[in-house]
Amino acid sequence: MRKKTSAKKRSQNHGSSSCNRSNRSQIRHQKVAFLSSRFCFKYVVNACLVYSDPSFTPAKHMKLKEEDISICECKYDASNPDSACGESCLNVLTNTECTPGHCPCNEHCRNQKFQKCKYAKTKLFNTEGRGWGLLADENIKAGQFIIEYCGEVISSEEAKQRSQTYETQGLKDAYIISLNANYFIDATKKGSLARFINHSCQPNCETRKWTVLGETRVGIFAKQDIFVGTELAYDYNFEWYGGVTVRCLCGAANCSIFLGAKSQGFQEYNHLWEEGDDRYTVENIPLYDSAEDEPFPSTHETVTNYSGVLESKKGSEIKFEADTGMESHYSFGTQDVAGKSEENETNKETEFSLEQKRQAFSQANAMISRIRSNSACRNYNIGPGPSSKPRKSQHIPKQRGRPSGRKYVSSKPVAQLFASKEVQEEITKYEELKNKATSDLNLLYDEIRPAIEEHEQDSQNNVPTSIAEKWIEATCSKWKAELDFHFSIVKNVMCPKPAGNEAKPSGEDGKNEMKYLTN
Numbered sequence: 001m002r003k004k005t006s007a008k009k010r011s012q013n014h015g016s017s018s019c020n021r022s023n024r025s026q027i028r029h030q031k032v033a034f035l036s037s038r039f040c041f042k043y044v045v046n047a048c049l050v051y052s053d054p055s056f057t058p059a060k061h062m063k064l065k066e067e068d069i070s071i072c073e074c075k076y077d078a079s080n081p082d083s084a085c086g087e088s089c090l091n092v093l094t095n096t097e098c099t100p101g102h103c104p105c106n107e108h109c110r111n112q113k114f115q116k117c118k119y120a121k122t123k124l125f126n127t128e129g130r131g132w133g134l135l136a137d138e139n140i141k142a143g144q145f146i147i148e149y150c151g152e153v154i155s156s157e158e159a160k161q162r163s164q165t166y167e168t169q170g171l172k173d174a175y176i177i178s179l180n181a182n183y184f185i186d187a188t189k190k191g192s193l194a195r196f197i198n199h200s201c202q203p204n205c206e207t208r209k210w211t212v213l214g215e216t217r218v219g220i221f222a223k224q225d226i227f228v229g230t231e232l233a234y235d236y237n238f239e240w241y242g243g244v245t246v247r248c249l250c251g252a253a254n255c256s257i258f259l260g261a262k263s264q265g266f267q268e269y270n271h272l273w274e275e276g277d278d279r280y281t282v283e284n285i286p287l288y289d290s291a292e293d294e295p296f297p298s299t300h301e302t303v304t305n306y307s308g309v310l311e312s313k314k315g316s317e318i319k320f321e322a323d324t325g326m327e328s329h330y331s332f333g334t335q336d337v338a339g340k341s342e343e344n345e346t347n348k349e350t351e352f353s354l355e356q357k358r359q360a361f362s363q364a365n366a367m368i369s370r371i372r373s374n375s376a377c378r379n380y381n382i383g384p385g386p387s388s389k390p391r392k393s394q395h396i397p398k399q400r401g402r403p404s405g406r407k408y409v410s411s412k413p414v415a416q417l418f419a420s421k422e423v424q425e426e427i428t429k430y431e432e433l434k435n436k437a438t439s440d441l442n443l444l445y446d447e448i449r450p451a452i453e454e455h456e457q458d459s460q461n462n463v464p465t466s467i468a469e470k471w472i473e474a475t476c477s478k479w480k481a482e483l484d485f486h487f488s489i490v491k492n493v494m495c496p497k498p499a500g501n502e503a504k505p506s507g508e509d510g511k512n513e514m515k516y517l518t519n
């Protein structure tokens, strides 16, 4: 493959491509479908970038420089049409579309599907409980490009703001997907039919990123052969950042029960439940059901149930300190996490009217959810972890000031709970090592950030291997240090050392004097 300059920066902005005449009928078909949907769109676009809101400054289209154009080595053979940019085309192999005027196969090139809107035939239909869905209106082959996920390309800041606005407006469906570390595609107001594809925990489609005229674009591709009439679905990899929990109605045997249940935010907030653990039953979690209009808990009972979920966390024998950085406006739902008494909660209840509670719930839980494209995070998950400092470039917060639900272990008080000085020192030493590994990782992130950002199209997929290796090494070191730290605590709980004279058990009856970890 010839490429005039390979290491050049690529813009993340989306190119607005227009479909050729043969595709126009399909676009018209989409237009009809959109107008008949519950969100009445004025027009349909076939490129990811849409200009509509005057207050919105969209990313600008980039003009691909000559030296950045990737040129494949395919040769068109009239007796074998598959010879023109098929599976073995070097551009296809690197998820890059050929550039018109530069492909050796000229008009025979088959690797311009995004640009030419070579979509599969699809049809909107009304699902039961999941709103609109999209189905295959023809047989689709495994690996086939189905449709581009189009919408407004917005910054992560804008995405965060919009998510909150949509939540406040009572919009129930999420249409913002991540394009790369810095940009998102919002198909809430404008988009292609791809916006109607629902989530499944056992999907027949997947998202893939392609470079089209130097810009990253997201397409929906078939994971398997799909028969006409079958609903299309992909795994949203939904990131849950708080807010209303949406029950997944995909019906798959391996269903995760909630949208975003696999995401860190969800797991931290709701705590991971294990097999046989019935603390987090569906009845105890405030649910948004697509079929209902009211996305927030509307009755006192529901709110009380919500607290009940948290209450059920009481009573564990060993408790570590919970992070209590919470704000008062949502304290009614989080008092147990903060360790406040039930008496307090009752007093609070008299202070808040039900309506105020509803509002507080809404504010505190502003749904900042986004759908990650599957392929986006397949390779190196480079970025600060939950304990790292926030990245400047990615501003989607988890939950505003909400205690994350994660229990933080602070080694000082824990170490002091052990009677043995030797154990105290051991635990303190491991915590220092853990802190150092965490800080090394943060420093490394700052160091490699420019390199990541140079690969603007996707910080996770396209960083050089050397950087990824550094990152993996530092992450492993941090994990090991964390493990050592926690192990030092667990080990000394399980096999306590006696206090005072380290060699001999102390106390009259020979029992060790280790203090048990309580509150």
Ligand SMILES: C[S@@+](CC[C@H](N)C(=O)[O-])C[C@H]1O[C@@H](n2cnc3c(N)ncnc32)[C@H](O)[C@@H]1O
Pocket (backbone or CB within 6 Å): 129, 130, 131, 132, 133, 172, 173, 174, 175, 195, 196, 197, 198, 199, 200, 246, 247, 248, 249, 250, 290
């Ligand atoms: C990208 S939209 C999909 C189209 C949507 N059904 C509509 O009517 O516009 C995503 C939203 O659809 C709903 N949804 C998608 N998959 C779902 C599922 N498996 N179970 C429940 N709701 C689902 C959720 O409300 C989600 O936020």
